[in-house]
Amino acid sequence: MxxxxxxxxxxxxxxxxxxxxxxxxxxxxxxxxxxxxxxxxxxxxxxxxxxxxxxxxxxxxxxxxxxxxxxxxxxxxxxxxxxxxxxxxxxxxxxxxxxxxxxxxxxxxxxxxxxxxxxxxxxxxxxxxxxxxxxxxxxxxxxxxxxxxxxxxxxxxxxxxxxxxxLRTPPAAAVARLLVERDGIDAQAAREAAQASQGHVGRARALATKDEVRRRRREILDLAGSLRTPGSCLRAAATIHELAADHAKDLADSADAKELADLRAGWGVEERGKRPAGYAGALSALEKEQKRRRTRLSRDAIDGMLLDLLSLQRDVLAVQLGSVQDPGDLVNADVAGEVQTLARLGTAESTLRRVDAILECRESVAANAAPLLCLERMMLALAA
Ligand SMILES: [Zn+2]
Known part of the structure; x- marks a missing residue:
């Protein structure tokens, strides 16, 4: 290659x-x-x-x-x-x-x-x-x-x-081909993953190869059909918030531990058994940086889930407008049944309102607003 x-x-x-x-x-x-x-x-x-x-x-x-x-x-x-x-x-x-x-x-x-x-x-x-x-x-x-x-x-x-x-968003067919040729993934799974990831090559690969990534996506997509009462909306918001925090924790924990070990070794904390002058300052700088990283990872994870919800609403809209004939062409082709149900329950107008609510939530989260509050407001708007 x-x-x-x-x-x-x-x-x-x-x-x-x-x-x-x-x-x-x-x-x-x-x-x-x-x-x-x-x-x-x-x-x-x-x-x-x-x-x-x-x-x-x-x-x-x-x-x-x-x-x-x-x-x-x-x-x-x-x-x-x-x-x-x-x-x-x-x-x-x-x-x-x-x-x-x-x-x-x-x-x-x-x-x-x-x-x-x-x-x-x-x-x-x-x-x-x-x-x-x-x-x-x-x-x-x-x-x-x-x-x-x-x-x-x-x-x-x-x-x-x-x-x-x-660079442009690569066409789903090209992403699917890469998954088949480079990663040896079977053609049907590659196609579904490429469509669901909307041209994000790394995410397509993760979807095609990792059970927990697939499971998490399904969990997120299922939320859209669960929003019946204010209570269920708040629970859905909390679910996304927790999934994102767990994801950030998985990624950050091992990196944090390694950096701390490096810092301690660098300052000779292990050998001397006590903390040299200056170590406390270095430790607090490291902890601040690690906290920032956790925040970013968790925000990135929330954004990824919002994109999943957004793609679902866009599918619903496409069905409502009759612009997709073959359910296999939906971004979320693997949950075409749920898409049809949601399309029947609402109108194109209500779907557009939901799309706006998700876009607004993405913007607020990106602008450093408190994520849980943004998610709660969005879920309530999705249920309306
Ligand atoms: Zn060379």
Whole structure:
């Protein structure tokens, strides 16, 4: 497999990047030093940036996927590719300064020094300003790749320096094909997962391969039919809130424990048996960062569940408007029966109101409102 093969449904982007790689390997004059990858969640922005980075370092100049450079790039251990991501809500100035330092180094391979900022939308303004100068005047061998959901998510002074690469939501058929070819998933399951995930490649794979992910989605979709009394609405809100917290806990617990162990080892807390001066401050900084990460993970999980509910309402609307003939074409084809029932119980107008309620809830949660309250308000609106 070449480094490009996993960029499903992104042929136009791959063509642009391959042309840039070819130009770079034949002298590199006119190489663009700053790129901005945008596209909806799951479309593979950071995968595209990583593939591009790997291809630029490839010993054969193509992104063959086989040479030492491609293999280490893929494994995330190439010395001249720095990946900057965050589990927290934002990337701060300290992290940005470190990146700027890395950007000024000569590449050890003699090719390029590549910096991939995976969550450029999470740069604080100060951090973005710290990067700005390095992006404006990069050393000749340095290439920046920033990733964000939309161009507007990156401050204008930075984005005006970048060449824009826009990814699209990959078609369900292309995602299904990847699941069959790369992961060996059976065709029917791949098709259902690809449709249900609406072009989110990672989620499609999780749906097709993990029972608990499938179970959680069903649990969420079943909520839509359970909203009869105010009490059931509040319970449904609590269910989503708890599922999200559990999910965040699963992901965060092991990371937290490892970071704490590293911190204790770093400060020699284990050997000396007592806490050196300065440790308390470092510990509290770590705990703050971990709390932020939990918050973000839980919000992301809530958003994923809201997207499931939204896709269900859109299916209901499609049935009510008669725009879907074959139930197999519904996003949630596996629960077509429930979709038909919900469609009979309401009107297109009431469904549109529900769609609005879900969109409003997503916005409030993204704007840091208290998630449980937002969910409760939404569930009551869904029942109305
Ligand atoms: Zn290669």
């Amino acid at each position: 070449t480094v490009w093969d996993e960029l499903v449904g992104q042929e136009p982007v791959v063509e642009v990047l391959q042309r840039a790689v070819a130009a770079a390997s034949s002298g590199g004059s006119g190489m663009t030093h700053a790129w901005l990858f945008t596209g909806p969640p799951g479309s593979g922005r950071s995968n595209a940036a990583r593939a591009f980075a790997a291809a630029l370092q490839c010993e054969r100049g193509t992104g063959c996927g086989e040479c030492h450079s491609c293999v280490t790039a893929r494994a995330g251990s190439h010395p001249d590719i720095t990946l900057i991501s965050t589990q927290g809500l934002s990337i701060g100035t300290d992290q940005a300064r470190e990146v700027v330092r890395a950007a000024s180094l000569h590449p050890s391979s003699g090719r390029w020094q590549v910096l991939v900022v995976e969550d450029a939308d999470r740069l604080t303004d100060q951090a973005a300003n710290a990067l700005l100068k390095a992006i404006e005047e990069p050393p000749p061998a340095t290439i920046w790749m920033l990733c964000a959901p939309a161009v507007e998510d990156v401050i204008v002074t930075i984005r005006s320096r970048c060449r824009s690469v826009v």
